[in-house]
Amino acid sequence: MSMWRGFVSLKLRILRHGPHGDRVFGLITGLVVASGVVTLAALTRSGTLDDSWLTAAISILGVAWFLGPILLPGAVPVLNPQWFRTLPKPPFRIAAALAPSEMLSVGTVITVASLSGFVVLASVHDGITIVAALVAVMTQLFFFVWLGRSVGALVVFMLRSRVGGWFAAFQMSALLAISFAGWIPVAAFLVPDLGSGRADAYTGEFWTELPGPLEQVLLAAPTGWGMAAINAASVSAAPVVVMLPLVGLLSLGVLLWMVWVVLTAATLRQPPTRASSRLKVRTRRALSARRYASPLRTDPVTAVAKRELKTWLRDPQRALELRHAWMTPLLMVLLVIPTAWYWSVPFVGVAAAVFAAMVAINTYALDGTALWQLLTTPGAIRADVRGRQLAWMLMFGLPILVASTTLSLVVESSLAHVALGATLAAVGVACGCAPLISALMPAVGRDARERISTGQNAGNPAGGQMMSFALVLFASFLPAILAAVLQLGDLWVFHLIFGLTTGGISIAVAGPLTVERLVITGPKLMASIKSG
Amino acid sequence: MNTSAESAVRLRELTKNFGDFTAVDAIDLSVEAGSFYGIVGPNGAGKSTTLSMIAGLLAPTAGTVSLAGFDIVREREQALGTLGIMLEGLSLPERLTGAELLEYTAGLRGMDTRWQERSDDLLTILELDRAPNTLIVDYSTGMRKKIGLAVALLHRPKVLVLDEPFEAIDPISAHSIEALLRQYVTGGGTVLLSSHNMDVIERTCTRVALMSRGRILSDGTIAEVAAGRTLNAAFVEFIGVAPQRELDWLS
Numbered sequence A: 001m002s003m004w005r006g007f008v009s010l011k012l013r014i015l016r017h018g019p020h021g022d023r024v025f026g027l028i029t030g031l032v033v034a035s036g037v038v039t040l041a042a043l044t045r046s047g048t049l050d051d052s053w054l055t056a057a058i059s060i061l062g063v064a065w066f067l068g069p070i071l072l073p074g075a076v077p078v079l080n081p082q083w084f085r086t087l088p089k090p091p092f093r094i095a096a097a098l099a100p101s102e103m104l105s106v107g108t109v110i111t112v113a114s115l116s117g118f119v120v121l122a123s124v125h126d127g128i129t130i131v132a133a134l135v136a137v138m139t140q141l142f143f144f145v146w147l148g149r150s151v152g153a154l155v156v157f158m159l160r161s162r163v164g165g166w167f168a169a170f171q172m173s174a175l176l177a178i179s180f181a182g183w184i185p186v187a188a189f190l191v192p193d194l195g196s197g198r199a200d201a202y203t204g205e206f207w208t209e210l211p212g213p214l215e216q217v218l219l220a221a222p223t224g225w226g227m228a229a230i231n232a233a234s235v236s237a238a239p240v241v242v243m244l245p246l247v248g249l250l251s252l253g254v255l256l257w258m259v260w261v262v263l264t265a266a267t268l269r270q271p272p273t274r275a276s277s278r279l280k281v282r283t284r285r286a287l288s289a290r291r292y293a294s295p296l297r298t299d300p301v302t303a304v305a306k307r308e309l310k311t312w313l314r315d316p317q318r319a320l321e322l323r324h325a326w327m328t329p330l331l332m333v334l335l336v337i338p339t340a341w342y343w344s345v346p347f348v349g350v351a352a353a354v355f356a357a358m359v360a361i362n363t364y365a366l367d368g369t370a371l372w373q374l375l376t377t378p379g380a381i382r383a384d385v386r387g388r389q390l391a392w393m394l395m396f397g398l399p400i401l402v403a404s405t406t407l408s409l410v411v412e413s414s415l416a417h418v419a420l421g422a423t424l425a426a427v428g429v430a431c432g433c434a435p436l437i438s439a440l441m442p443a444v445g446r447d448a449r450e451r452i453s454t455g456q457n458a459g460n461p462a463g464g465q466m467m468s469f470a471l472v473l474f475a476s477f478l479p480a481i482l483a484a485v486l487q488l489g490d491l492w493v494f495h496l497i498f499g500l501t502t503g504g505i506s507i508a509v510a511g512p513l514t515v516e517r518l519v520i521t522g523p524k525l526m527a528s529i530k531s532g
Numbered sequence B: 001m002n003t004s005a006e007s008a009v010r011l012r013e014l015t016k017n018f019g020d021f022t023a024v025d026a027i028d029l030s031v032e033a034g035s036f037y038g039i040v041g042p043n044g045a046g047k048s049t050t051l052s053m054i055a056g057l058l059a060p061t062a063g064t065v066s067l068a069g070f071d072i073v074r075e076r077e078q079a080l081g082t083l084g085i086m087l088e089g090l091s092l093p094e095r096l097t098g099a100e101l102l103e104y105t106a107g108l109r110g111m112d113t114r115w116q117e118r119s120d121d122l123l124t125i126l127e128l129d130r131a132p133n134t135l136i137v138d139y140s141t142g143m144r145k146k147i148g149l150a151v152a153l154l155h156r157p158k159v160l161v162l163d164e165p166f167e168a169i170d171p172i173s174a175h176s177i178e179a180l181l182r183q184y185v186t187g188g189g190t191v192l193l194s195s196h197n198m199d200v201i202e203r204t205c206t207r208v209a210l211m212s213r214g215r216i217l218s219d220g221t222i223a224e225v226a227a228g229r230t231l232n233a234a235f236v237e238f239i240g241v242a243p244q245r246e247l248d249w250l251s
Helices: A003-017 A021-045 A052-071 A091-102 A106-122 A127-159 A162-181 A183-190 A212-220 A222-234 A239-268 A283-291 A300-314 A316-336 A342-358 A363-375 A380-411 A416-440 A462-485 A492-531 B047-054 B076-081 B098-108 B115-125 B141-153 B171-186 B198-204 B222-226 B231-239
Strands: B007-018 B021-032 B036-040 B062-067 B083-086 B159-163 B190-195 B207-212 B215-221
Touching: A003 A091, A021 A052, A021 A106, A052 A106, A052 A127, A052 A162, A052 A212, A052 A222, A091 A239, A106 A127, A106 A222, A127 A162, A127 A222, A127 A239, A162 A316, A162 A342, A183 A316, A212 A222, A222 A239, A300 A316, A300 A380, A300 B098, A316 A342, A316 A363, A316 A380, A342 A380, A342 A416, A342 A462, A363 A380, A363 A416, A363 A492, A380 A416, A380 A492, A380 B098, A416 A462, A416 A492, A462 A492, B007 B047, B007 B159, B007 B190, B021 B047, B021 B062, B021 B190, B021 B207, B021 B215, B036 B047, B036 B171, B036 B198, B047 B062, B047 B159, B047 B190, B062 B076, B076 B083, B083 B141, B098 B115, B098 B141, B115 B141, B141 B159, B141 B171, B159 B171, B171 B190, B171 B198, B190 B198, B198 B222, B198 B231, B207 B222, B207 B231, B215 B222, B215 B231, B222 B231
Parallel strands: B036 B190, B036 B207, B083 B159, B159 B190
Antiparallel strands: B007 B021, B007 B062, B207 B215
């Protein structure tokens, strides 16, 4: 059997027999989205909608292929190239043989289903347009898959170096900041006086089609070249006009495929010996810490909090997420402060609490089988949960509260009391839910003892992140809702009291729930971490 | 309540099933306080599963475990309080140095002021003080075993449960660990360890249990189990060896 067939066969077996809970969830969700794209194509075909909407939908699909590997930097491919490092073949040949297996994925199935909208759209036209649509499906798919794969390989490659790690963290934070606050400059332009209580909003007609320049931009980008070819074929344009975007997609796809092969070959060339974390505690600091360590009885909660603070700074995955949690709100502030909506800057505290919760909801899985020590030390689980909460509060909660208060004072926001109430509630819920979700929904990756860089599988906690996002955001609305229901208007003290109460109750309740969960399911959780 | 002062570890009809597979099959075992007890057996014999149940990390399907008289299920906190554990293949708080890990462990157990002296002693004796700025994640296998032992010993437990403490380590590290364990047993501590290494068991243990397919085939003093042979020869005879034949293609 040739090498590439062996890899394809191996991947099919892993997909069939390996753990596939996440994969099935992704497939079902993706197919629901794909059915939406096909429905859009059918509505476009019947003339109900303009075809620019389908261009936009396919462009978003392309952006998802691009952003996916950046937003989940710890994820590793199903067939990890490092498994094949010792095969007696040149790395470039192994990488090239691995390439066909990369086409087999849930993402490919979802994309094919979505791109079938091209054929639906073309079916009202002549045979040439249908043939062009079929070719467009294949070439666009080829381009998307290799776009995602090469970006993923590039992220893994960059994360191996410290500078690359910082760059990747900045890149992801910038994307998150734009995703969450990018609309604010636009909204501030359309409704500039909202901060003064005047909501003179844009009252023009709703779009029935994308604005012409925007559609042109989307069609000019490679993500829109499939649609460009179909559009050209549908108006019987010259063959070269139809062929050009399709050949372009194929060429770009081949180029990205080559990039992936080169980067994968570089991974295969890495030495087989286990690398070091490259992290050394400074000798003077280590010695003086030892010399001046408190000889007094240490409180277990404090001991855990100290361990957590050190781990946040030293664990590669946690350190990366720590950078995201801090960089993203800072970039959001930079996006918002030059606009007419500068008064909304204190609300960035809520966003910061959301991000800080999202990066802290998988710590038990990240710490891995070290859980044994907590399970076998009397009283350790309770101390661990409270210690994690304390460390989160020191690392994120208190700085967020201080920064939000300072920003409120600096910009003299008329909604400062609402923002601070919301931030207090969000910080409390985030602090409480981070260890709880970590115990409830651990996303298991490589065990802590085997993780030395961010390029290794650290689990995919997307489910837990979504849950914490929803919980913290919902909690942030509670103080304002309560104030409105009780008709307390702008009495700032009530916003603060409601925020403090919501946050305080969350921390108090989440602690015992987390302890109970760990006591009951701790051994099972450890077994699942051990088995990977 | 402590009802059997002479037994540091007592297993009664201890059983563990994983689905249809019986990993530990109704074993009875009694380890006297102050003894150095070894469990030997081939891979898959059920040694690690037994030790995990003793450590409270795995719930038995049937039977009981008592440590210094405390039942691990009904009196979990008291039982764990008597125990020091080092299990094979598990992580530690990996982003701490050795000294930081011992400080953290002392804090987690709420130890009194003696922890620092003990920590210094253990780090020195086990030669871990030579790498004060190295994180646990970067420790070699031998260093990892040593710091694992230090964590298990720091609170001076009554019973020490060690899973493969001599596996995959160099003779010098093995010597340090052996010396420390002897000192601990001389001081009244009880060691229960599992190992594949017959030489180490023969050299260090006072009693041994031979385990295969979830059952204890033989137990007693080394001399009783070996019955005039080496322990290794007795082990091979008890377990049996795979059929041997010449492979032409290897010649």
